[in-house]
Amino acid sequence: MDNSGDKFDVIVIGAGIMGSSTAYELAKRGHKTLLLEQFDFLHHRGSSHGESRTIRATYTKNYYVGMVMESSKLWQEVESQIGYKVYFKASQFDMGPSDDKHLHAIITNCESNSLPHQILGRREVSEKFSGTIDLPENWIGVSTELGGVIKPTKAVSMFQTLALQEGAILRDYMEVSDIKRDEATDGILVYTSNGKKFWGKKCVVTVGAWMKKLVKSVSGLVLPIQPLDVTVCYWKIKEGHEADFAIGGDFPTFSSHGEPHVYGTPSLEFPGLIKIVVHGGYPCDPDKRSWTQEVILSSQKQWIRERFSGLVDSDGPVVTQSCMYSMTPDEDYVIDFLGGEFGKDVVIGGGFSGHGFKMAPLVGRVLADLVLTGEARGVELKHFGVGRFEGNP
Ligand SMILES: Cc1cc2nc3c(=O)[nH]c(=O)nc-3n(C[C@H](O)[C@H](O)[C@H](O)COP(=O)(O)OP(=O)(O)OC[C@H]3O[C@@H](n4cnc5c(N)ncnc54)[C@H](O)[C@@H]3O)c2cc1C
Numbered sequence: 001m002d003n004s005g006d007k008f009d010v011i012v013i014g015a016g017i018m019g020s021s022t023a024y025e026l027a028k029r030g031h032k033t034l035l036l037e038q039f040d041f042l043h044h045r046g047s048s049h050g051e052s053r054t055i056r057a058t059y060t061k062n063y064y065v066g067m068v069m070e071s072s073k074l075w076q077e078v079e080s081q082i083g084y085k086v087y088f089k090a091s092q093f094d095m096g097p098s099d100d101k102h103l104h105a106i107i108t109n110c111e112s113n114s115l116p117h118q119i120l121g122r123r124e125v126s127e128k129f130s131g132t133i134d135l136p137e138n139w140i141g142v143s144t145e146l147g148g149v150i151k152p153t154k155a156v157s158m159f160q161t162l163a164l165q166e167g168a169i170l171r172d173y174m175e176v177s178d179i180k181r182d183e184a185t186d187g188i189l190v191y192t193s194n195g196k197k198f199w200g201k202k203c204v205v206t207v208g209a210w211m212k213k214l215v216k217s218v219s220g221l222v223l224p225i226q227p228l229d230v231t232v233c234y235w236k237i238k239e240g241h242e243a244d245f246a247i248g249g250d251f252p253t254f255s256s257h258g259e260p261h262v263y264g265t266p267s268l269e270f271p272g273l274i275k276i277v278v279h280g281g282y283p284c285d286p287d288k289r290s291w292t293q294e295v296i297l298s299s300q301k302q303w304i305r306e307r308f309s310g311l312v313d314s315d316g317p318v319v320t321q322s323c324m325y326s327m328t329p330d331e332d333y334v335i336d337f338l339g340g341e342f343g344k345d346v347v348i349g350g351g352f353s354g355h356g357f358k359m360a361p362l363v364g365r366v367l368a369d370l371v372l373t374g375e376a377r378g379v380e381l382k383h384f385g386v387g388r389f390e391g392n393p
Helices: 016-027 062-082 101-112 120-127 152-165 208-219 298-307 357-373
Strands: 006-011 032-035 089-099 117-120 139-150 169-171 178-181 187-192 197-204 226-236 253-256 262-266 273-278 319-327 333-335 345-350
Touching: 006 016, 016 032, 016 152, 016 197, 016 345, 016 357, 032 152, 032 197, 062 089, 062 101, 062 139, 062 152, 062 345, 062 357, 089 101, 101 117, 101 139, 101 298, 117 120, 120 139, 139 253, 152 169, 152 357, 178 197, 178 208, 197 208, 197 357, 208 226, 208 319, 208 345, 262 298, 273 298, 333 357, 345 357
Parallel strands: 006 032, 006 197, 032 169, 089 253, 197 345
Antiparallel strands: 089 139, 117 139, 178 187, 187 197, 226 273, 226 319, 253 262, 262 273, 333 345
């Protein structure tokens, strides 16, 4: 089917988790929606593929805590729409040196948001997590109930299925090469590199690690969004201890603050393996990836050996996967109007800085609100504006 030349209420560009959740929100509200993707649907060349993303409300910046609490409810609502699970609950455990300022900010934010939490010392941690986690004497841990794993590829597929059911049109192999104001109709023209042209009253751009490139070529605006190549590592749990680290028991999703900054999820996607990742990566061009595996730091191996009581083989990961973060300088999202000749008719959502997935249902709602009404319900967007980079890139 060729929808070139068709007219839409909103065209969404980029079918990762943010574009897919936005397309669902728009179609659900009765708007004629087109979702365009440059590669295959559910490809693994962006940021939304794979088997696990953490959901946690333990943020050092207070404004994200309420957003996660809201998003957690929305994940459950959308799961009940589709009828299968994408969100596997677990507790969340943050740990680090007792004087770590990030950990203290997390505790303060738990308190101010009435988020139930427990502050634990070494012995209590060992008891709570059946001896799997061993903290040094001068470390503390914070345990919160709101945690768990979201299945990324399955969640993207879920939003795309729901969007289709609500009447959205989805097209892959449509690389958007230009977006223009159509002066004659006051709409937006979207051009693809294979010669198609689509008309929309409005447009949402959710192109992940390609955001800086596309926005610059369309409007000249230079957004400081830097793609990073990140290696996700899975490590083998020692024989006989697999069940201790599995989801569904007491083992939590976790973050370790200080150096190295490590996070991970209980064993779920590969039986007997656990995901343990160092937060960070290498600057990359999303169109020229090396696909080589990042060097595993000796500090990561030492962390695994010591924190997991010698129960996880720290010689090296047995499975690795590549993914991209889209980093902003302050690690806050970019959710705003493109402005200029596009005014409020083109909205951008990007720069999710390695912590966007958990917020996808909420971001979809916010992007739909913004493009349809010019404002977002219930979410303060002042931290996410493009204006914050002006004169301060
Ligand atoms: C290793 C790793 C671990 C992470 N862990 C967590 C976590 O635990 N918790 C959490 O909350 N978040 C996590 N994140 C972050 C989260 O996955 C991302 O914030 C989120 O997936 C970003 O989604 P997106 O839709 O913005 O980008 P993408 O998924 O990259 O989607 C953008 C889409 O736009 C398409 N596109 C680009 N240019 C064009 C064009 N010109 N025309 C048409 N289509 C185009 C791309 O092909 C792509 O499909 C993690 C990310 C990584 C990489």
